[in-house]
Amino acid sequence: MVDDAEGRTLDVMIYGATASGVTAAIAAARAGLRVAVVEAGPHVGGMVSGGLGWTDLGDHDVIGGLALEFYEQVGRHYGVETWGVLGPEPHVAERIFRDWLRDAGVGVVFNARLDYVQREGRSIQWITTEDGQNFMARVFIDASYEGDLLARAGVPYAVGRESVEQHGESWAGRQPIRPGQHNFSVPVSPFDEHGELLPFIHRRPMAPEGSEDQGVQAYGFRLCLTDRPENQTPFPRPEAYDPGEFELLRRYLAAAGPGLRADRLMSLSGRLPNGKCDANSIGPFSTNLLDGSSWEYPDADYRRRQEIRDHHLRYTQGLLYFLSNDPGVPEHIRTEMSRWGLCSDEFTDTGHWPHQLYVREARRMRGEYTLTQADLDEGREQYDSVGMGSYNIDIREVQRVWMWVPRSMNLAAETFNEGYLSVPVQSYQIPYRSLVPRYHECDNLIVSVCVSASHVAFASVRMEPQYMILGHAAGLAAVLAVRDDVAVQGVSIPRLQHELTAQRQILSQTQPAADRPGEAE
Structure with a gap:
């Protein structure tokens, strides 16, 4: 054409x-x-x-x-x-x-x-x-x-993000850490045994609450999945797959306990025709990548943007494989995730993975x-x-951070997501x-x-x-x-x-x- x-x-x-x-x-x-x-x-x-x-x-x-x-x-x-x-x-x-x-x-x-x-x-x-x-x-x-x-x-x-003062907006700037389904409901340490931050946590210090920063909404891939075996391509094991990258998720699953369901990790309710589903982000660890890589994307050159896109794709592929196969994932979640697969009749030129990175916000x-x-x-x-x-003021998470939190007379390092906001508006x-x-x-x-x-x-x-x-x-x-x-x-x-x-x-x-x-x- x-x-x-x-x-x-x-x-x-x-x-x-x-x-x-x-x-x-x-x-x-x-x-x-x-x-x-x-x-x-x-x-x-x-x-x-x-x-x-x-x-x-x-x-x-x-x-x-x-x-x-x-x-x-x-x-x-x-x-x-x-x-x-x-x-x-x-x-x-x-x-x-x-x-x-x-x-x-x-x-x-x-x-x-x-x-x-x-x-x-x-x-x-x-x-x-x-x-x-x-x-x-x-x-x-x-x-x-x-x-x-x-x-x-x-x-x-x-x-x-502009500051609260720039336009007089109450929802502007860096947001407070809010509880909810998009945040960690249980304490999860952000550090490995050597005191290093685990993967997929933003390393930049947070700006003061309400102040401006370079944060944009998290990016990710909106996946078209199906639970119909006749049109299903199983989630492949990614090249250079490292399950250790998902240690933060493993810790969260262990701390959350057996009551955590698969649909609290990935929204599978967006049903489309012909047995398909638009899998969206939900929960504290989802298809949204919160390590701050989206912050760099808007002004990056084409080469760097491709690297950021590839980083998001590898993360998404690894996440799906991890949730479907890793023994550290509760069996009921592995079973539910294994029921789904990529749609064999979608994205046929890109291995059934979406061709478009979800750039929710750039310039x-x-x-x-x-x-x-x-x-x-x-x-x-x-x-x-x-x-x-x-539509709502719909701000997806901007970053994953860690903070010191008082616990039983001591300070504990814990992981949080920052930036999520959903506020209804009139037309x-x-x-x-x-x-x-x-x-x-x-x-x-x-x-x-x-x-x-x-x-x-x-x-x-x-x-x-x-x-x-x-x-x-x-x-x-x-x-x-x-x-x-x-x-x-x-x-x-x-x-x-x-x-x-x-x-x-x-x-x-x-x-x-x-x-x-x-x-x-």
Whole structure:
């Protein structure tokens, strides 16, 4: 699916074939523009086709536009009503996205990592990929999880957690150590017999509570597993497997006792069609890797990112093999874990392991407007709303640490996870200003994933249906910028909103019934 776009001037060039990048491309192409997508890897759909089958919906009544169209197609594929399944199988999601792109005449250039961005004044002129291809366009959209295009274009961005004071956010900064299902419920020592920290514990000292740091949410792989033997590939023993790396987990299992179930170590409840499961992180020791390696990822070069990805994959492979086979794991947990395996019909080009690392958070643009906790808490009215969000402020663990704890008149070193937070929010409007840089910093770039938001607000925005909503908005905004020959900051908001609502996007909860979604033709 390679386009002939190299070397010619496009109307819109999208970097990143995530679900957000796909909806941006479809919106612009259906309007008649010349569009191409440049993708660093070999797949389309990002996490939606990369293991995140269980759809993080929030309020599905505010999911409209192309996001809704996608889930309608999912329903039709399985012969059920929209939202009749929790989400598509990964290969089904990718097939839908590829069909969309083909039918819209959008070419995708695969395995083309961004190398260089040429600017002239406020505008991006062209981009060059590592293999020497050049792509010129009038408007560029960054739909990557990492924000590489915005960064190479010189647009300011943030990485990590802001302090409580920066935006007046009560949930900002380094968090207190909270009890709960994502933390250790029993004391577990972090040190080996030589006084060295065990693997998978962050070695950096914690910042003071409420202060800023470089912490981002933990990464991991969302696994597509099955308990149907006829479609099952057993968890293989990884190369260079070292069960000693999981000593911390072994200690936790021993301390927790026989009442600990397998579903407290890995969430296996996200059932998908055809006997499959989206295995998510749960419990204090899970598929999320909490050693701080995700902190380095956003600004790392491609070589280092690949090393971090490989580190996460080896960890995940070792974890599954350990839980299924190690004699230090209680028999009832080994038995339950051995009931599951990788899906033989998924991820067939990567040994049935997901091709997409779950980059929950990387760079966040500093744009015309920064969405913050107050926007979510108060449901602030945004005059330039281009879509709505509704999912919890969902911050997965940021790091695993150790602390001295008083026990029986003595101090004991114990292990804790820090950063997890889940706070319900009301449905809120997402302003167009959070998708564009400040005018003097770049006038032809729109960002649909690494949007301008605080760490706290981004934790709600980051869900895939909302990324698709923002991709749709970015694509139509690019159409108006090209047709009117204006900067992306100069796009007519009333016209953009009119086009979006005509395509069933939900911009407010008070939207007239006539402008609310019906079934797509």
